[in-house]
Amino acid sequence: MNLSILFSEQYRKIARDGLWDNNVVLTQNLALCPLLAVTGTATNGLGMGLATMVVMVASNAAVSVSRHLIPSEIRIPIFVLLIAALVTLVDIFLNAWMHELHKVLGLFIPLIVTNCVILGRAEAFASKQPVMPSMWDGLMMGVGFTAAMVVLGAMREISSAGTLFANASVLLGESFRFLETTLIPEYKGFLLMALPPGGFIMLGFMVALKRLLDRKAAAKITEPTIIDTIVLEEGA
Amino acid sequence: MSNKPISGPHVAATRRVDQIMRLVIIALAPATACGVLLFGWPALYLLAVTVLSAMAFEGLCLKMKGVAAMPYLRDGSAIVTGLLVAMTLPPWAPWWIGVVGSALAIVLGKHVYGGLGQNLFNPAMLARVALLISFPIEMTTWANVSPLLTGPGVIDSLAITFGGLENPDAVTGATTLGWVKTEFSQNRLLPGSLIEYSGLLAFLGWERGSLGETSSVLLLAGGIWLMRQGVIKWHIPVSLLLSIFVMSAVFHTWDSQHYMGPWVHLNSGAVMLVAFFIATDYVTSPNTPLGQVIFGAGCGLLIFVIRSWGGYPEGTGFAILLMNAVTPLIDHYIRPRIYGRYRNGKPLDISNT
Numbered sequence: 171m172n173l174s175i176l177f178s179e180q181y182r183k184i185a186r187d188g189l190w191d192n193n194v195v196l197t198q199n200l201a202l203c204p205l206l207a208v209t210g211t212a213t214n215g216l217g218m219g220l221a222t223m224v225v226m227v228a229s230n231a232a233v234s235v236s237r238h239l240i241p242s243e244i245r246i247p248i249f250v251l252l253i254a255a256l257v258t259l260v261d262i263f264l265n266a267w268m269h270e271l272h273k274v275l276g277l278f279i280p281l282i283v284t285n286c287v288i289l290g291r292a293e294a295f296a297s298k299q300p301v302m303p304s305m306w307d308g309l310m311m312g313v314g315f316t317a318a319m320v321v322l323g324a325m326r327e328i329s330s331a332g333t334l335f336a337n338a339s340v341l342l343g344e345s346f347r348f349l350e351t352t353l354i355p356e357y358k359g360f361l362l363m364a365l366p367p368g369g370f371i372m373l374g375f376m377v378a379l380k381r382l383l384d385r386k387a388a389a390k391i392t393e394p395t396i397i398d399t400i401v402l403e404e405g406a
Numbered sequence: 407m408s409n410k411p412i413s414g415p416h417v418a419a420t421r422r423v424d425q426i427m428r429l430v431i432i433a434l435a436p437a438t439a440c441g442v443l444l445f446g447w448p449a450l451y452l453l454a455v456t457v458l459s460a461m462a463f464e465g466l467c468l469k470m471k472g473v474a475a476m477p478y479l480r481d482g483s484a485i486v487t488g489l490l491v492a493m494t495l496p497p498w499a500p501w502w503i504g505v506v507g508s509a510l511a512i513v514l515g516k517h518v519y520g521g522l523g524q525n526l527f528n529p530a531m532l533a534r535v536a537l538l539i540s541f542p543i544e545m546t547t548w549a550n551v552s553p554l555l556t557g558p559g560v561i562d563s564l565a566i567t568f569g570g571l572e573n574p575d576a577v578t579g580a581t582t583l584g585w586v587k588t589e590f591s592q593n594r595l596l597p598g599s600l601i602e603y604s605g606l607l608a609f610l611g612w613e614r615g616s617l618g619e620t621s622s623v624l625l626l627a628g629g630i631w632l633m634r635q636g637v638i639k640w641h642i643p644v645s646l647l648l649s650i651f652v653m654s655a656v657f658h659t660w661d662s663q664h665y666m667g668p669w670v671h672l673n674s675g676a677v678m679l680v681a682f683f684i685a686t687d688y689v690t691s692p693n694t695p696l697g698q699v700i701f702g703a704g705c706g707l708l709i710f711v712i713r714s715w716g717g718y719p720e721g722t723g724f725a726i727l728l729m730n731a732v733t734p735l736i737d738h739y740i741r742p743r744i745y746g747r748y749r750n751g752k753p754l755d756i757s758n759t
Contacts, residue, residue, distance in 0.1 A: 360506075362540040371514065 181306055188310025195318035195373070196380040200287040204278050205319060206369035210330070213338045215323025216316065217271045221260055221279060223312025226288050229253045230296040230308035237297050249292045250283070257282045270337075287315065318376070325372045330364035332357030421637075423522070427482030429637050433628035434489055434683065440624050441617040445497035446554045447563030449617050453492045455567070456504035460488025463509050467517035483522050487511050490530035490683065493618025494676060494723075495537075498549035498578070501567050503541065507533040527730045528690045531680075535723040547578050548614040581614050582674045583719040586666065595663040600670070608673045615675065622678045629682025638686040641698035642705075646681045647672060649706030657714070665714060676722040677709065684722075690730045697740040704729045 175181060194200050204222070209215040232252045233240075240248050261279045264272040272279065282288065291311055296304040324334055332354030339347040362368050442450045464484035468475040478484075491507045514536075515529030516522070538545045552558065558566060580588065582603060589599035607613060611621025619625075632638050650671050657665035671677065676684075685691060685705050692701050705725050712721025743749050 358541065358544075360540050361542075362536050365539065367536075374518070 175302075176306070180303065184303060184307050185310045188307060188312075188314045189317070190314070193318060193380070194287045194311055194315040195322075196377055198287070198290075199377070200290060201285050201315065202373075204281065204285060205322065205373065206366055208275055208278050209319055209323040209326055209369055210364050211327040211333075211337070212320050212324040212335050214274055215319035215321075217268075218275055218278060219312070219316025219319040221264065221275070222282055222285060222288070223309065223316055225253065225256050225260055225282050226291060226312045226315075227305050227308040228256045229288055229292055230304040231301055232256070233292040233296040234299060234301045234304035240297070245297065246289070246293070249289055249297075253288050253292070254283045274337075287311065322369070322372055322376060325376075326363045326368050328353055329360050329372075330362075330368065331359055422481075423483065424481040426637055427486050429632060429635055430486050430683065431482065431489065433632045433637075434486075434493070434618070436628055437611075437621050437624040437679070438489065438493060438618045440611050440621040441493065441497060441619075443554050444551050444611060444620065445549055445617065446552050446557035447560055448549070448558070448566040449497040451563060451567040452495060452497065452499055452501065452504050452617065453489075455501045456492035456495070456508055457485055457488035459505045460484045460491065460508040460512055463512040464517075467513060467521075471517070471521070478522065481522070484512060487516070487529050489618075490679075491533050493679060494530065494534045494616050496545060496548050497617040498547070498566055499544055500570055503537060503544050506540075507537050510536045523689050525689055526734075527727055528684055528687050531684055531723045531726045531730075535727060538718075538723065546584065548581050548584075550577050550579055550614060551612055552577070579614055581719070582608065582670065583713060587719040590664075596666060597663070600666070603670065605669050605673060608670075619676045619679050622673050625678035625682060629678070632682065638682065639695070639698070641695050642685045642691060642702040643681040645699045645702030646685055646706040646709075647677070649703040650677065650710050653707060653710040657710075671710065671713070675713075675720040680705070680709075680722045680726060684726055685729075690733060692733050692736045692740065694737075694740050694742055697736045700736055700740070701729055701733065704732065 188194075190196075192198060195202075195205055201222070204218055208218045229249075229252055233249060236248075236252075257280060260282070261272075264275070264279060291308060295307045299307070327333060327336065332352060334351045334353055335349040338349040360368075363372065438453065442453065461479060461484050465475040465479055468478055488508055488511070491511050492504060495503060495507065511529035511533035515527060515532040516525045519525040557563075579585075582600075586596065586599050589595075608620075609622050611624065613620050629638070629643060633640060633643075651668045654666060654668040654671040658667040666674075681702075685702060692698050705722075708725035708728055709721050712718060712724055716724075718724070741749075744751070747753055
C-alpha cells in the first residue's frame with residue numbers, strides 16, 4: 171500500500187479533525203459517560219481509550235464496507251448491531267488477556283456499545299466514505315479520544331493521589347513498570363478529584379484551555395480589522 | 407460586559423455592593439470575634455490566611471479575565487466569601503485547608519460562572535462541602551474550647567496552624583451533632599448521650615464547633631441587625647428556622663429517644679450562620695417572597711433529614727447546595743405578578759368594575 175496517501179490533503183484534514191479541531195472530548199463533548207467514570211487514573215484512561223479506538227476503527231471499517239447494502243431507513247439499528255458485535259469481541263479479548271484491567275474497567279467495556287461517538291462517526295463519516303478514509307478517521311478520532319482520556323486521567327490522578335500511571339504494568343505488561351511514578355510523596359490526597367465531580371471540574375478546565383489556545387491561534391492568523399472590532403463590540 | 411447606554415426608566419438601588427458587604431461584615435464580626443476568643447490564636451491565623459488568600463484568588467481571576475482588579479476587590483465580596491469560608495472551618499485546621507477552601511470558593515464557586523452575581527451555588531458552602539468530602543480528617547478535627555488568653559500562645563499557635571497538630575486526640579473532641587451520631591452507632595440513645603449537653607452554653611457559643619458557628623446568640627443578633635438594616639428580608643431565615651423547629655418538634659415528641667429536640671437542632675452546627683448569612687445570599691436564592699419561603703423551608707427540611715437519617719452528622723452545606731440547584735426552578739414557576747395581569751399572565755378581568 172502506498173503510504174504517501176496519508177499526507178494528502180484529505181487525510182491530513184481527517185487527522186487534524188480527530189486529533190484537535192473536532193476532538194471527540196474537547197470539541198464535540200461526546201462520550202462523557204466513560205470519560206468521567208473511568209479517568210480516575212491515567213492508566214485506566216489509556217486502557218479505555220485504546221479499547222474504544224480499536225472498536226472505532228473496526229466499526230468504521232465494517233460500516234463503510236457495507237454502506238451500499240444498508241437500507242437508510244434502518245441504518246441506525248444495523249450500526250448498533252455491528253458495533254455491539256465488535257464490542258463483545260473486545261470485551262472477551264480483554265477478559266482473557268488483560269483480566270486485571272478488565273476488572274477495573276468492568277461495566278464500561280460493554281457500555282462502549284452505547285458510546286455515542288462510535289455511532290456518531292459511523293453515521294457522520296463511515297456511512298458516506300470509502301473504507302480507507304473511514305478507518306483513518308476512526309483511528310484519528312480514537313487517538314484524539316485516548317489522548318484526552320490520558321491527560322484528564324493524569325490530571326485527576328496527580329491531584330487526587332499524587333501518583334502517575336499507577337498500575338501501568340497491569341495494562342501494558344511488566345516492562346512498563348517504569349511508568350509508575352509517585353510525583354508527590356506523602357500527599358494528603360485531594361479526594362474530590364477522584365470522584366465524579368473532579369472529572370467534571372478537570373474536563374471543564376481542559377475544554378476552556380483548548381478554546382483559549384484556539385482563540386490565540388486564530389488571533390495570530392487574522393489580526394482583527396476595524397470592522398471585526400465593531401462587530402465584536404456590537405455583539406458584546 | 408456591554409457598556410451600551412440603555413433607555414429608561416431606571417430604578418436606583420439604595421445601596422451599592424460595597425455598602426452591603428460592609429454591613430454583612432459588621433454583622434458577622436461579633437460571632438467571628440467570639441470564635442477567635444474561644445479558640446485562640448490558631449483560629450485568628452486561619453481566619454487571616456483564608457481571607458487573604460480569597461482576596462489573592464479574586465485578584466488573580468480578575469487579572470486573567472482582563473479587567474481591573476481593584477474596583478472589584480474593594481467592593482468586599484471576596485472578603486465576605488473568605489470570611490464565611492473561614493467561619494465554617496474547624497478552628498484549628500491547618501493553613502492549607504483555608505487556602506484550598508478560598509480557591510474552591512473564589513475560582514470554582516464564583517469566577518468559573520462569570521464572577522460576582524453569576525454563580526449558581528453559594529461559593530462558601532461549595533468550598534466547605536468540597537473540603538469536607540476531600541479532607542474528612544482535617545475537616546472533622548474539632549479543637550476543645552481554649553480561650554485566647556489561657557490557650558496556646560502566639561508562637562505555639564503558629565506551629566498548630568502551619569505545622570499541624572502534634573497530638574490531636576489530647577486537645578480535640580466531637581461536636582454535639584457528631585457525638586450524637588457516634589453514640590447512636592454504639593446503640594446509646596439520646597437521653598444518655600446528651601446528658602452533659604448544656605443548652606445555654608451552646609447558645610452562648612461555649613462548645614466545640616466551627617470557627618464562627620458556635621455562638622448562636624451572636625449570629626442571631628447579627629442576623630436580626632442585618633434585617634433591621636434592610637439588607638436581608640425575614641422570609642428565608644424565618645421559614646428555614648421554623649421548618650427545622652416544626653420537623654424536630656414533631657419527631658422529638660413522637661420519639662424522644664432517637665430525635666433531638668428543636669432546641670438542640672437550632673443551637674447546633676451551622677444553622678444560625680446559614681439561616682441569616684448563607685441562605686439569604688441574593689445571587690443564589692429566589693427573587694419572590696413566596697419563592698424565598700419555599701427555598702428556606704426546603705433548606706430547613708433537608709437539614710433535618712440529613713442530620714437525622716443521613717451519613718453525615720451535619721447537613722447544612724449539602725442542604726444549601728441542593729436548594730441552590732432548585733432555585734432557578736422556583737424562580738421559573740413563582741414569578742412576580744406583572745402590573746395589570748394575574749399571576750398566570752392573563753390580563754386582569756375589569757369587566758365588572
